[in-house]
Amino acid sequence: MPDTPPASDLARFFAFFNEVGILNQLSTAMFEARLPPGFTVSQFAVLNHLIRVKDGRTPLDLARAFQVPKTTMTHSLSVLERHALVRTEPNPNDGRSKCVWITDAGRAFRETAIAALAPDIAGIAAVFPSSDLQAAMPVLTALRQLMDSRRDG
Amino acid sequence: MPDTPPASDLARFFAFFNEVGILNQLSTAMFEARLPPGFTVSQFAVLNHLIRVKDGRTPLDLARAFQVPKTTMTHSLSVLERHALVRTEPNPNDGRSKCVWITDAGRAFRETAIAALAPDIAGIAAVFPSSDLQAAMPVLTALRQLMDSRRDG
């Protein structure tokens, strides 16, 4: 019995990464349409991380968490700091380093952004069951972790 | 009986898009490490599209296919054309427009790039069953289509 025509692993991964790229494109566009002009998803994501995970960490910790180069994180933080959404203090444990804290303005910014986004998400969720997303998540997470580990070690 | 703590749709979508963003980050980095220096995944993706789907289309068609602004596609095509990986001709049906064709050099570039990438993919596929990817694909595709449609009309 002939199976479905045997798409190679290569083709499957290509197709998958292509879909991931377009989804990233679309979700970024959707997010940024709701953020105050001039702000990016990356910057929002940093604020979100500082609340959801922990603030008081170093720029390097953040860069690693987001898998971006240090220079990129330096830049993102400088934008956030210019707008007083984060503040930095010297790292008491390392004179080369510093610690990043979210400010009250940063918390407010995040709250507002999430509220502005909620209707878009709700509009999608009304048609697209989030349980489907949950079902797919373990695959994405496992692949991400694998690729993380291949990258660094 | 208490369910799993009720993660809101909002939180689920946030987590999903976050994972998509990191996967895009990692896959882009992996791809570009194997492309000739100075070339990007976007440029490769255009070549790939011209072969897998169809060449002879207009820049606007391509921009729509990739969900990027026209100006971005103009730029990508100019890079490809500068390297003679695509060529353009006037659109016989519309004097404002033009048609994009892949060249033999472009085909060769794509072949070489795919071959260079194959070992990385194989290394992942050896550990990560592509059947898992296939299982997740319909969710990604459905969500992408939904977001496409909400964006345009």
Next chain:
DNA sequence: ACTATATAATGCGACATCGTATTAGATGGA
């Protein structure tokens, strides 16, 4: 203690992405 090496952050330059404005050509109505 001294020196070599490693590491955190940043300055700088290259380039991709994208919004706005512009130009050239198409299209439809009077």
Next chain:
DNA sequence: TCCATCTAATACGATGTCGCATTATATAGT
């Protein structure tokens, strides 16, 4: 036919991302 409007492509400017080089500090070996 003529004009108003629309559309394809692009020039331009702003900004995000990232690699490379630099500076300041930490750490390890002698």
